[in-house]
Amino acid sequence: MNETIRIIVVDDHAIVRSGVKLLLKKEAAIEVIGEAGDGDEAITKTMALQPDVVIMDLTMPGGKDGLEATLEIKKMRPEVKVLILTMHDEPEYLFRVLKIGASGYILKNALDTELISAVRAVAKDQVYLYPTAAKQLVTGLIQTSDETDGFESLEQLSAREREILVLIAKGFSNKEIADQLFISVKTVETHKRHIMEKLGLTKRHEIVNFALKRGLLDSYE
Structure with a gap:
């Protein structure tokens, strides 16, 4: 300058x-x-x-x-x-x-x-x-730290993983998710494991909380 x-x-x-x-x-x-x-x-x-x-x-x-x-x-x-x-x-x-x-x-x-x-x-x-x-x-x-926490991690999810994340948060079982998406239960379990690893979550209720905080369930009504 x-x-x-x-x-x-x-x-x-x-x-x-x-x-x-x-x-x-x-x-x-x-x-x-x-x-x-x-x-x-x-x-x-x-x-x-x-x-x-x-x-x-x-x-x-x-x-x-x-x-x-x-x-x-x-x-x-x-x-x-x-x-x-x-x-x-x-x-x-x-x-x-x-x-x-x-x-x-x-x-x-x-x-x-x-x-x-x-x-x-x-x-x-x-x-x-x-x-x-x-x-x-x-x-x-x-x-806003709690609200924004995890958004970068969310971007790491594939479209299929986001879809499964929402279904899990809505309370569907692995079998029900597999039937809806025409995939095997084993595939659902694999996706679920990857989702939890990427988001740093360990329990199902944490997935529900994560989805609710970010308004993901509203987007899929």
Whole structure:
């Protein structure tokens, strides 16, 4: 990265873009090289101007929103840092933008000094979160740990194994499952063993709990 941090400001409100640019203009070694009013324009400008940091709004009418634009930018220019500047302080937005590769998340009602700190932090390949966001992130991870546990393991199951998992959870015996799927009882037992090994389960009731927590039974009604 150059000594000067090169920035593109993205927001559908011209007055917001002007305010951010005016603020950044006062700072040494920070230069606003472009601006965009929607996600599509943000992508085009990023590809053409190759900034160090894109300050990105989340909700923008017409074309791609901030989430979609961030995802596209990180796919095509992974070295570009995206700093989300938004009015949304809901945890779900925070989780989503971090998951798709954003380097920071700050609210529009933040102090001017916070935005400057955020820009400098993400430019140095650090992650910046507004003060209460870190607490939200940790709390959210704790609350969802039980719900998300095992999803990666679930992806390891074949289509047939998932089918058998659901039937087991619904209470069907090995013989009944074999009859429904036109396979042998021995094959069902083999699949069941593989399922339990892959999911780290040891008892039938654990299979039922696993399926219920992940809404698998609802999908097969």
